[in-house]
Amino acid sequence: MKAVLNGRPATDASTANAAGLSPEQLVAVYRVMLLSRKLDDKEIQLKGQSQIFFQISGAGHEAVLVAAGLTLRPGYDWFFAYYRDRALCLQLGMTPLDMLLAAVGSKDDPNSGGRQMPSHWGHPRLNVVSGSSPTGTQVLHAVGAAEAGVIYSRVAQIADRQSFHHDDEITYVSLGEGATSEGEFWESLNTACTKSLPILFLVEDNGYAISVPVEVQTPGGDISRLVRSFPGLHVDSVDGTDFFASLRSMREATAYVRARRGPAFVHAKVTRPYSHSLSDDEKLYKPAAEREAEARRDPIRRFAEFLKTNGIVTDDQLAAMTADVEREVNEAAMTALAAPKPAKSTAELWVYSPDVDPTSPAFETPARPEGKPETMVGAINRTLKDEMARDPRIVVFGEDVADASKKDALKVVPGKGGVFKLTHGLQRLYGDDRVFNAPLAEANIVGRGVGMAVRKLKPVVEIQFFDYIWPAMMQIRDEMSMFRYRSGNTWSCPMVIRTPIGGYLRGGGPYHSQSGESIFAHCPGIRIAYPSNAVDAAGLLRTSIRCDDPVLFLEHKHLYRQTYNKGEYPGKDFMIPFGKASVRRDGDHVAIVTWGALVQRSLVAAQQAEKDGISVAILDLRTIVPYDWEAIAALVTKTNRVIIAHEDQVMCGFGAEIAARIAGELFEHLDAPVRRVGALNVPVAYCPDLEEAILPQTADVLKAIREIARY
Numbered sequence: 001m002k003a004v005l006n007g008r009p010a011t012d013a014s015t016a017n018a019a020g021l022s023p024e025q026l027v028a029v030y031r032v033m034l035l036s037r038k039l040d041d042k043e044i045q046l047k048g049q050s051q052i053f054f055q056i057s058g059a060g061h062e063a064v065l066v067a068a069g070l071t072l073r074p075g076y077d078w079f080f081a082y083y084r085d086r087a088l089c090l091q092l093g094m095t096p097l098d099m100l101l102a103a104v105g106s107k108d109d110p111n112s113g114g115r116q117m118p119s120h121w122g123h124p125r126l127n128v129v130s131g132s133s134p135t136g137t138q139v140l141h142a143v144g145a146a147e148a149g150v151i152y153s154r155v156a157q158i159a160d161r162q163s164f165h166h167d168d169e170i171t172y173v174s175l176g177e178g179a180t181s182e183g184e185f186w187e188s189l190n191t192a193c194t195k196s197l198p199i200l201f202l203v204e205d206n207g208y209a210i211s212v213p214v215e216v217q218t219p220g221g222d223i224s225r226l227v228r229s230f231p232g233l234h235v236d237s238v239d240g241t242d243f244f245a246s247l248r249s250m251r252e253a254t255a256y257v258r259a260r261r262g263p264a265f266v267h268a269k270v271t272r273p274y275s276h277s278l279s280d281d282e283k284l285y286k287p288a289a290e291r292e293a294e295a296r297r298d299p300i301r302r303f304a305e306f307l308k309t310n311g312i313v314t315d316d317q318l319a320a321m322t323a324d325v326e327r328e329v330n331e332a333a334m335t336a337l338a339a340p341k342p343a344k345s346t347a348e349l350w351v352y353s354p355d356v357d358p359t360s361p362a363f364e365t366p367a368r369p370e371g372k373p374e375t376m377v378g379a380i381n382r383t384l385k386d387e388m389a390r391d392p393r394i395v396v397f398g399e400d401v402a403d404a405s406k407k408d409a410l411k412v413v414p415g416k417g418g419v420f421k422l423t424h425g426l427q428r429l430y431g432d433d434r435v436f437n438a439p440l441a442e443a444n445i446v447g448r449g450v451g452m453a454v455r456k457l458k459p460v461v462e463i464q465f466f467d468y469i470w471p472a473m474m475q476i477r478d479e480m481s482m483f484r485y486r487s488g489n490t491w492s493c494p495m496v497i498r499t500p501i502g503g504y505l506r507g508g509g510p511y512h513s514q515s516g517e518s519i520f521a522h523c524p525g526i527r528i529a530y531p532s533n534a535v536d537a538a539g540l541l542r543t544s545i546r547c548d549d550p551v552l553f554l555e556h557k558h559l560y561r562q563t564y565n566k567g568e569y570p571g572k573d574f575m576i577p578f579g580k581a582s583v584r585r586d587g588d589h590v591a592i593v594t595w596g597a598l599v600q601r602s603l604v605a606a607q608q609a610e611k612d613g614i615s616v617a618i619l620d621l622r623t624i625v626p627y628d629w630e631a632i633a634a635l636v637t638k639t640n641r642v643i644i645a646h647e648d649q650v651m652c653g654f655g656a657e658i659a660a661r662i663a664g665e666l667f668e669h670l671d672a673p674v675r676r677v678g679a680l681n682v683p684v685a686y687c688p689d690l691e692e693a694i695l696p697q698t699a700d701v702l703k704a705i706r707e708i709a710r711y
C-alpha cells in the first residue's frame with residue numbers, strides 16, 4: 001500500500017528503479033539531505049550560543065539540490081551557487097568541516113578564510129566559485145564563465161586551452177524566485193539565449209523573498225511561465241521537494257545543455273521551514289495553515305517515508321543513520337570551534353594580488369618610440385592591438401566596440417570600432433570570438449567580464465560613457481573589487497574596464513560630462529589609471545592589462561584628440577608602473593597636484609604665473625589608486641604651498657583625500673592653506689556658458705596660484 005503525503009502518493013520503488021539508483025545510492029541520497037539539515041540545526045544552535053555570527057539555512061531545498069549535485073560534475077562543471085545550496089555543495093564534495101569553518105570565521109575556512117558570511121560557497125577544487133551576498137549578481141558571472149568555456153573551445157591560439165575547459169562542461173547557477181526580479185537576471189537570460197550558452201539556471205522557489213510572496217515579485221507568480229518565450233531555452237517546472245521528479249528534471253536539463261542545444265532553466269518549487277534567516281520570523285507574515293502545508297511537503301520527511309514504505313530502510317536503520325549524521329556534525333563542529341581565527345594583523349591582506357605588483361620596477365620598461373606622433377585614441381588603439389597579439393586570452397567587448405556584428409556586413413564596410421573609435425579594427429584582426437558587441441546593459445558587460453576573468457581570460461571591456469557606468473556599480477563595487485578579498489585570495493577577477501570620462505565638450509551636458517573617480521577610489525580592490533597624454537595612456541593601459549588586479553582605466557574624452565598631448569607610440573612593451581606620478585613642470589613657490597584634463601590647464605596657468613614671478617611645479621598623478629604620495633610629499637616639502645586641481649566637483653572629489661593627508665602628515669611644511677580647485681557642486685550643464693562656469697578653468701587655477709603665493 002502506498003503512503004499518502006500532502007494528498008499525493010509517495011514515490012514507489014518502480015520510480016526509483018526507473019531513476020536507475022540502487023538501494024545503497026538511495027540511502028546515500030537521504031544521508032546527504034539529512035546531513036545538510038543537521039548542519040543547519042547545528043549552526044542554529046551555535047548561533048544561539050554566540051559561537052557563530054550568522055546563519056542562513058538550506059532547509060526545504062535539499063531534494064532538488066542533491067538531484068543537481070548527482071547530475072553535475074564537481075571540478076569539471078562550474079558552479080555559482082546560491083546561499084541555500086548547502087545540500088548541493090555537500091553532494092559535490094564539500095565536507096561539514098568546510099562549512100562549519102566558515103560559520104566560525106576561521107582562517108582555515110576554504111570558502112573565504114573568515115572574510116565572508118557562511119553559506120557563501122567557494123571551493124576551487126570543485127569549481128564552486130566564491131559567492132557574494134547581492135541576490136542577483138552571480139547569474140552574470142555564470143554567463144561569463146559559460147562564455148569563457150566557449151571561447152577556450154574556439155580560440156586555438158590559447159596554447160594551454162585544453163586545461164581550462166571541457167567540450168561538454170556546464171555552468172550551473174542558482175537563485176531564489178525573489179532574485180529573478182533583479183535586472184541582472186533578465187540580462188543574463190538575454191545573453192545565455194542570444195549566445196546559446198551551456199548554462200543551467202536553477203530557480204529555487206520557496207514562495208517568499210524574506211516576507212515578500214512570489215506573486216508580488218512575479219506577474220502571475222510563476223517565473224517559468226514568463227521565460228518560456230526565450231528562444232532555445234529549455235524550461236521545466238518541478239516539485240523540488242520530490243527527489244525523483246527533481247532528478248528527472250535535472251537529467252533532462254543537463255542532457256540538453258551537454259548536447260550544446262542551448263541553455264536550460266529549471267524552476268523548482270521548494271519550502272523554507274526555518275524562516276528566511278535567524279533574523280526573520282516567518283510567523284509574522286505566513287499563516288499557520290500555510291506553514292503546516294509546507295511541513296507536509298518537507299523533502300526529508302518525504303524521502304524518509306519513501307525509503308520506509310518501499311522497504312529500503314527500517315525505522316531502526318533510519319534512527320541509526322540520524323545518530324551517525326549527528327555524530328559527524330558534532331565532531332566537525334568541535335574541530336571548527338577549536339580552529340584558529342585569522343590574526344587581526346591579516347585584515348589588510350588580499351585586497352590586491354600578492355603575486356604581481358604593478359607598482360614595481362618590473363612595470364617600468366623603456367619607451368621605444370615608433371613613427372609619427374599619435375593622439376590618445378591612436379595610442380590606445382595600438383596598445384590594444386599589440387596586447388591582443390601578445391596574449392590570446394584577451395577579449396574585448398562592450399557596446400558598439402566591434403567593427404560590425406553582421407559577418408556579411410564586415411566584408412563591405414569600414415567598421416565602427418566604438419563610438420570614439422578606440423577599438424576600431426580589433427574585430428577584423430582578432431575575430432568575433434575575441435571582439436564582440438554586448439547588449440545595451442552595463443551590468444551585463446562587467447558581470448560577464450567577472451565570470452570570464454574568474455576562468456582566467458583577460459577581459460578588457462568598454463563602458464561607453466562614464467556617465468552610464470552606474471548600472472554596473474553593483475558588479476564593480478560588490479563583485480569585481482571584492483572577489484579576491486572575500487575569497488581569501490582563492491578567486492580573483494583581474495580585468496580592465498575602459499571608459500571615457502569628463503567634460504569640456506561644449507555641449508556634453510549632464511550625461512556626457514561626468515567625473516567621479518573618487519567614487520571608485522572608495523572601493524578597495526580596484527586600481528584606477530587616469531592618463532593625461534597619449535604616451536602615458538599607452539604605458540598605463542599595458543600595465544592595466546598585464547597586472548593581476550581589476551583596473552578602471554579612465555580616458556578623458558576631451559583629451560582623446562588634442563594636439564598638445566600627442567606622442568610617438570612608445571612600442572609594444574612600454575609600461576608605466578602604477579603609483580608613479582610625473583613631474584610635468586618643476587617650480588619653487590607653489591605645487592599643483594593634478595590629473596586628467598586639469599594637467600594642461602595647470603600648465604597654461606603656470607606659464608602665466610611665471611610672468612608674475614611665481615614658479616609653479618606640476619605633478620600629474622597618472623594613477624589615482626594607488627597615488628604617488630612620495631612625489632606629493634617631496635613637492636610640498638619643497639614649495640610649502642600646494643593646490644590640488646581636478647575636474648570633478650570639489651565636494652568629495654579625490655582632492656579631499658589628498659588635502660586631508662597633506663594636512664595630517666605635512667602640516668609643519670605648509671606656509672599656506674591647502675587649496676582645492678574643481679567643479680562647482682552641480683551637474684555639468686549643456687549650455688557652453690554654464691559649462692564654463694561649472695568646470696574649473698585655467699583662470700581658476702591661476703587665481704588659486706596667486707592667492708596661495710601671497711602667504
Ligand SMILES: Cc1ncc(C[n+]2csc(CCOP(=O)(O)OP(=O)(O)O)c2C)c(N)n1
Pocket residue numbers: 084133134135136175176177178179180204206208209210276
Ligand atoms: C541586491 C540585494 N538586495 C537585497 C538583499 C537582502 N536580501 C537578502 S536575501 C533576500 C531575499 C531573497 O529572496 P529569494 O531570492 O527568493 O531567495 P530565498 O532567500 O527566498 O531563498 C533579500 C531581499 C540582498 N542580499 N541583495
